[in-house]
Amino acid sequence: MIFSDMKPKDLKHPFLWEERRPLIEGRVFYVPDYYQEHHLFTFPIFEDPQIFGNTLPVHLEYCSGNGTWIVEKALSHPDTNWIAVERDFERVRKIVSKAHNENLSNLFVISGEAFTFTKHYVRDHSVERIYVNFPDPWPKEKHLDRRLLQSGFFRLLSTRLDEGGELWLTTDHEEYFGFAMQEARATGLYELIEGPPPPDTLDTKYGQRWQAEGIRINHVVFRMKSRDANPHPRRLEVVEVAHARLDGDLGTVTGFEKQVHEIENGHVVLLDCARSLDRERLRLEVIVDEADLRQEILIEVRETPSGIYVELSSFGRPAVTRGVRRAVVLVADWLAGCGLRKIETVG
Numbered sequence: 617m618i619f620s621d622m623k624p625k626d627l628k629h630p631f632l633w634e635e636r637r638p639l640i641e642g643r644v645f646y647v648p649d650y651y652q653e654h655h656l657f658t659f660p661i662f663e664d665p666q667i668f669g670n671t672l673p674v675h676l677e678y679c680s681g682n683g684t685w686i687v688e689k690a691l692s693h694p695d696t697n698w699i700a701v702e703r704d705f706e707r708v709r710k711i712v713s714k715a716h717n718e719n720l721s722n723l724f725v726i727s728g729e730a731f732t733f734t735k736h737y738v739r740d741h742s743v744e745r746i747y748v749n750f751p752d753p754w755p756k757e758k759h760l761d762r763r764l765l766q767s768g769f770f771r772l773l774s775t776r777l778d779e780g781g782e783l784w785l786t787t788d789h790e791e792y793f794g795f796a797m798q799e800a801r802a803t804g805l806y807e808l809i810e811g812p813p814p815p816d817t818l819d820t821k822y823g824q825r826w827q828a829e830g831i832r833i834n835h836v837v838f839r840m841k842s843r844d845a846n847p848h849p850r851r852l853e854v855v856e857v858a859h860a861r862l863d864g865d866l867g868t869v870t871g872f873e874k875q876v877h878e879i880e881n882g883h884v885v886l887l888d889c890a891r892s893l894d895r896e897r898l899r900l901e902v903i904v905d906e907a908d909l910r911q912e913i914l915i916e917v918r919e920t921p922s923g924i925y926v927e928l929s930s931f932g933r934p935a936v937t938r939g940v941r942r943a944v945v946l947v948a949d950w951l952a953g954c955g956l957r958k959i960e961t962v963g
């Protein structure tokens with residue numbers, strides 16, 4: 617819909633929670649939360665006409681808030697492509713309406729969470745500079761893991777930044793400032809350059825508020841000097857599903873105890889096991905946690921004339937990843953430990 621004077625409320629969210637999916641509509645990419653099929657959606661390269669349609673350098677701002685800062689940047693720097701990443705839809709509405717009213721073609725908005733967007737949709741070496749202005753500090757000890765600027769995120773960013781790319785952090789929060797520097801240093805991938813905040817980084821809603829209250833504002837540039845050895849693939853590799861066949865009497869398998877197994881990039885938890893009413897099947901609840909994809913899957917064990925099969929259930933449409941395949945093999949191993957005889961494992 618074209619509005620001559622767009623108001624924030626004119627932007628309607630394009631899907632209900634139950635229908636959530638990655639979607640590009642208007643100048644917005646909607647990245648759903650609690651969603652497990654990012655690997656099935658291809659976000660175009662930034663040069664694609666749907667996004668910017670040119671090869672200008674890309675500057676990205678995480679935690680854009682109401683967008684005042686980035687809209688001003690996009691207006692005053694038409695030679696740069698700007699991306700605003702904001703997880704709160706009410707604020708996304710404000711950014712989008714401002715960008716629309718200024719007729720900005722060099723600003724694209726991501727309605728979604730920073731880590732999820734970066735991990736699944738940002739290509740390697742594609743961003744020249746990142747800004748984080750006044751991020752939520754999450755000061756309580758029990759909330760520290762909600763902070764955006766942690767070593768895992770710095771490592772991921774080192775693969776997405778261009779050669780010599782930088783992240784500029786400006787914050788009023790002394791403790792988070794120290795925390796972010798410590799996390800970046802721990803990666804060994806960045807040079808840290810501390811200095812007074814450039815005046816234009818203070819021109820945000822929160823920047824103005826803290827300045828007015830006389831709060832000291834800190835600034836540091838993290839300059840990427842090398843890349844993390846882990847390639848942080850945008851998609852988890854989808855592999856052929858495994859199954860296993862065993863021989864013996866499923867009725868002899870009576871006990872079950874939760875098991876936790878380390879795997880490459882995460883772990884598999886065999887959480888619980890239930891027997892069907894006809895007693896011919898076992899159903900195991902399993903958690904597969906790998907990279908940043910966590911899946912709860914069901915693995916079925918069923919008796920057939922040609923043996924006892926261990927297979928992944930299609931319930932919940934799991935992505936068949938290396939971890940999922942490993943989980944099937946771990947269930948077969950557990951059954952073998954219970955006295956059944958393994959005939960074959962495929963995968």
Ligand SMILES: C[S@@+](CC[C@H](N)C(=O)[O-])C[C@H]1O[C@@H](n2cnc3c(N)ncnc32)[C@H](O)[C@@H]1O
Pocket residue numbers: 678679680681682701702703704707728729730731749750751752764820821822823
């Ligand atoms: C304190 S406000 C600062 C907003 C703006 N940068 C400013 O200075 O006025 C922090 C913003 O970050 C957003 N945010 C927090 N965590 C985020 C995440 N992981 N991904 C995307 N946005 C996030 C919040 O919704 C909020 O709008």
